[in-house]
Amino acid sequence: MPKWSKALLWIATSLLGAVALATIALHRGEAINAMWLVVAAVCTYAIGYRFYSKFIAAKVLALDATRATPAERLEDGRDFVPTNKWVVFGHHFAAIAGPGPLVGPVLAAQFGYLPGTLWIVAGAVLGGCVQDFVILLFSVRRDGKSLTEMAKSEIGKLGGFVAYVAIITIIIVLLGAVALIVVNALKDSPWGTFTIAMTIPIALLMGIYLRRFRPGKVLETSVIGVVLVLLAIWEGQSIAHHPTWGPAFTLTAPTLAILIIVYGYAASALPVWLLLAPRDYLSTFVKLGTIGLLAIGIVALRPTLHMPPLTRFVDGTGPVFAGKIFPFAFITIACGAISGFHSLISSGTTPKLIRRETETRMVGYGSMMAESLVAIMATIAACVLQPGVYFAINSPAGVVGQTADAAAATISSWGFPISAADMQVLAQAVGEKTLFNRTGGAPAFAVGMAHIFSNSLGGQAVMAIWYHFAIMFEALFILTILDAGTRVGRFMLQDALGHIWKPLGRTSWYPSILTTSALIVAAWGYFLWQGVKDPLGGINSLWPLFGISNQLLATVALCVATTIIIKMGRARYMAVTLIPLAWLVSVTFTASYHKIFDSNPRIGFLAHAAQLSAKAAGNPTSEVSHLILNDRLDAAVTGVLVVMVALILIESVTLWAKVLTGRRQLHTRETPFVMTRWVEERG
Amino acid sequence: MKLVRQITSTLLATLREIFDESAYERFLARHGVASSVSSYARFCREREAAKARRPRCC
Numbered sequence: 022m023p024k025w026s027k028a029l030l031w032i033a034t035s036l037l038g039a040v041a042l043a044t045i046a047l048h049r050g051e052a053i054n055a056m057w058l059v060v061a062a063v064c065t066y067a068i069g070y071r072f073y074s075k076f077i078a079a080k081v082l083a084l085d086a087t088r089a090t091p092a093e094r095l096e097d098g099r100d101f102v103p104t105n106k107w108v109v110f111g112h113h114f115a116a117i118a119g120p121g122p123l124v125g126p127v128l129a130a131q132f133g134y135l136p137g138t139l140w141i142v143a144g145a146v147l148g149g150c151v152q153d154f155v156i157l158l159f160s161v162r163r164d165g166k167s168l169t170e171m172a173k174s175e176i177g178k179l180g181g182f183v184a185y186v187a188i189i190t191i192i193i194v195l196l197g198a199v200a201l202i203v204v205n206a207l208k209d210s211p212w213g214t215f216t217i218a219m220t221i222p223i224a225l226l227m228g229i230y231l232r233r234f235r236p237g238k239v240l241e242t243s244v245i246g247v248v249l250v251l252l253a254i255w256e257g258q259s260i261a262h263h264p265t266w267g268p269a270f271t272l273t274a275p276t277l278a279i280l281i282i283v284y285g286y287a288a289s290a291l292p293v294w295l296l297l298a299p300r301d302y303l304s305t306f307v308k309l310g311t312i313g314l315l316a317i318g319i320v321a322l323r324p325t326l327h328m329p330p331l332t333r334f335v336d337g338t339g340p341v342f343a344g345k346i347f348p349f350a351f352i353t354i355a356c357g358a359i360s361g362f363h364s365l366i367s368s369g370t371t372p373k374l375i376r377r378e379t380e381t382r383m384v385g386y387g388s389m390m391a392e393s394l395v396a397i398m399a400t401i402a403a404c405v406l407q408p409g410v411y412f413a414i415n416s417p418a419g420v421v422g423q424t425a426d427a428a429a430a431t432i433s434s435w436g437f438p439i440s441a442a443d444m445q446v447l448a449q450a451v452g453e454k455t456l457f458n459r460t461g462g463a464p465a466f467a468v469g470m471a472h473i474f475s476n477s478l479g480g481q482a483v484m485a486i487w488y489h490f491a492i493m494f495e496a497l498f499i500l501t502i503l504d505a506g507t508r509v510g511r512f513m514l515q516d517a518l519g520h521i522w523k524p525l526g527r528t529s530w531y532p533s534i535l536t537t538s539a540l541i542v543a544a545w546g547y548f549l550w551q552g553v554k555d556p557l558g559g560i561n562s563l564w565p566l567f568g569i570s571n572q573l574l575a576t577v578a579l580c581v582a583t584t585i586i587i588k589m590g591r592a593r594y595m596a597v598t599l600i601p602l603a604w605l606v607s608v609t610f611t612a613s614y615h616k617i618f619d620s621n622p623r624i625g626f627l628a629h630a631a632q633l634s635a636k637a638a639g640n641p642t643s644e645v646s647h648l649i650l651n652d653r654l655d656a657a658v659t660g661v662l663v664v665m666v667a668l669i670l671i672e673s674v675t676l677w678a679k680v681l682t683g684r685r686q687l688h689t690r691e692t693p694f695v696m697t698r699w700v701e702e703r704g
Numbered sequence: 705m706k707l708v709r710q711i712t713s714t715l716l717a718t719l720r721e722i723f724d725e726s727a728y729e730r731f732l733a734r735h736g737v738a739s740s741v742s743s744y745a746r747f748c749r750e751r752e753a754a755k756a757r758r759p760r761c762c
Binding site: 098099100102104105107108109110111112115116117118119120121188191192195199231232233236237238239240243294298301302305306309355356360362363365366369370501502505506508509512567571 | 714715717718719720721722723724725727728729730731733734739740741743744745747748750752754755756757758759760761762
C-alpha cells in the first residue's frame, strides 16, 4: 500500500475514533447505539497498537528479532516450545480472559456507561497493554522467569516477598469474591443450580471418553460436552417446575456457599482429575465460544444503550457499591483496563512459547486489547438494560428494602422508574422466581446478554434459555478458577511452609496437601461466608478489596518494569511505565484510605464496625460481633497490602535514584545475547 | 480461498494448542510412542503436574 494511502487510512481511523469518543462523551438526553462504544474502542486500540506499542517496541525495549528466545534456546518439547505467534496470541488471551472483565464493568455501570468505557479504553492502551507487553518481554529476556523472581533479582528480596504476599492475597480475595458471584447467581434458582450440577457428570463422562475411547481428542470431546451442557440447560426448565426436583435444587445462599467450599477443598486435596481436567476444557470452550458469540451479537444487532452516560451515583452514594467515581471506578474495573494478575500469565507459560522477541508486541499488547474489548462488551450488556432493571438486580436488600415493592419504590425515587410487577414479568421471562437483590454482576450480565440475543434469535420465547446459558457460562468458568486457584494457592503455601519445615514443602506428601488445602480453602471460604452473611450484599466489601489487591499487584509489576527500563539505560523513556504506575499508586492508595478510614459506614470498614458497635450499644449479638470482626479484618488486609506495596515502592525509588545519580552501576539480569538460528532463514 | 484456508488452519492450530492436543502430539514425538490409552494417561499425569501450578487469571 502506498505511503500516502496508509497515512490517509490512519487519519480516517483517528477521526472516526474521535467522533465516536465525542459522541459517547458529549451525548446527553436520547439513548445512543452501542456501536459507538465499539467504534471508539476499536479505533483507539488500532491507533494505540500501531503507534504507541510500536514506539515502545522500537525505542523503549529495542526488540531484536535476531536474539534467540528461551523457546528456541531451551526447546524441550514440553515447557519451551517455539510457537506460531497467532497460536500464542490465542493461548495467552484464553489464559488472561476470566470473569473479571465481565463482572467489573457491569458493577461500574452504576456510574453510567461513560466512566467505565473511558477507563477501559484509556487504561488498556496506556496501562494494561503496556504492562502485559513489557513484563512478557522482560520475562522472555530472562528465560521465562516469573514476576516474583524478577522482582527479587531486579529490585531486591523485599520486592520478591511483597510480590509473593500480594499474589497469595489476591488469589484468596479473588476466590472469595468470585465464589460469592456464583452463590448470588444460583441462590433460589433451581434451573441454574441443576445446570451447574449437571456439569459434574458431564465432565466425568468426558473424562472417561477422553481417556478410554479417544485419547487426546480434546476438541472432539469438548464439542460433545458442550452439546450435553446445552441439553442440560434445556432440561433445566422442566426440572425447575418438577414437584420433587424443583425444591431439591432450590438452595439458599449459605447452603450453596458450603457446597462450594466443600467442592474447593475436594478439588484441591483429592485426586479428582477425571473431573477437573475435562471441566477445564469444557469451561474454556464455552468461554471462548460465548465471548465470540457476544461480539457477533453486538455487532450484528447493534443494541441501544438505555443507561445514561453519567448517573447521580458519581457522588459516591451508589447502591451497587459505595464510593465516588475516583477512585472506585478505577479499582472496580481492573481486568478490562489493567490487571496485575496478567503479569503472572505474561511471566508464566507465554514467554516460554514466544518464537521471536518481536512477537511479544502482538501477544502482550494485542491480547490485552482483546481483553479490553471483552470489558466493553460487558459494559454494553449491562447498559442495554433499563436503568431501573439494572439497579433492581444489582442493589442489595440492605440498601433498597427487603420487599419487591419497597425496592421498586426506592429505585423509582432515584429517577429510574421500575415496578415490582415489571420485575416479576422479567423474572418469569428468564425463568427465575425473582431478580431483585441478585448482586455480584453475573445475573445483570446474563439478563443483558439474554436481552441482546432474544431481540433477534428466537425472540422473548427463548430469553430464559439465553439467560441460563449466560449463568451457566459464568458459573462454570468461575468454578474452574476456584479449583485451579485453590491448587495454585496450595502450591504457593507449600513452597513457603517448606522453608519452615521441609516435609510441608513436599507437594506429594498427603498430610501437607490436606493441611495447606484446608488453609487456603478456609481463607477464601471465610471471605465467601462473610459475603453471604453481609447485609449489604458482600460485593460492596469484597469486590473493592479484590480490585485494590489486583491493582497493587499491577503496581509491583510496573515497579519491576520501570526498574528494568532504568537499568537498561533507557531512563528517558521510563514514563511509559512510570505514568501508569503513578496513576495506580494514586488510585489504590486513595481507595485503600477510603476503605479503611472513610467516615461513611457504607465505604469505610472501620466506620461500619463502629456503627454496628454503637447500634448494639455495648451488647452485640454473636452475629453483630462477627460482622464487626469482618470489617476489622478487611481493614487489616487492606492496610497490610498497602504498607507492603509502599515498602516496595520506596525500595524501587531508592534504587532508581542510585542508578540515575550514578551511585549504583547499571546491571540487569538479562540472559546474555545469543543469535537466533533462524536469522539465516530470514536472510 | 488461500487466505480462508490459512485463517482456518491457524484457528485450528490455536484451538489445538489451547486444548493440549498439540502438547499431546509433542509428548508422543518426544517419547517416540504411539497414541494409546496408556500414553495418554502418562501425558495427563505430566500435564496435570505442570498445570496445577499455573495461575488462572481473573
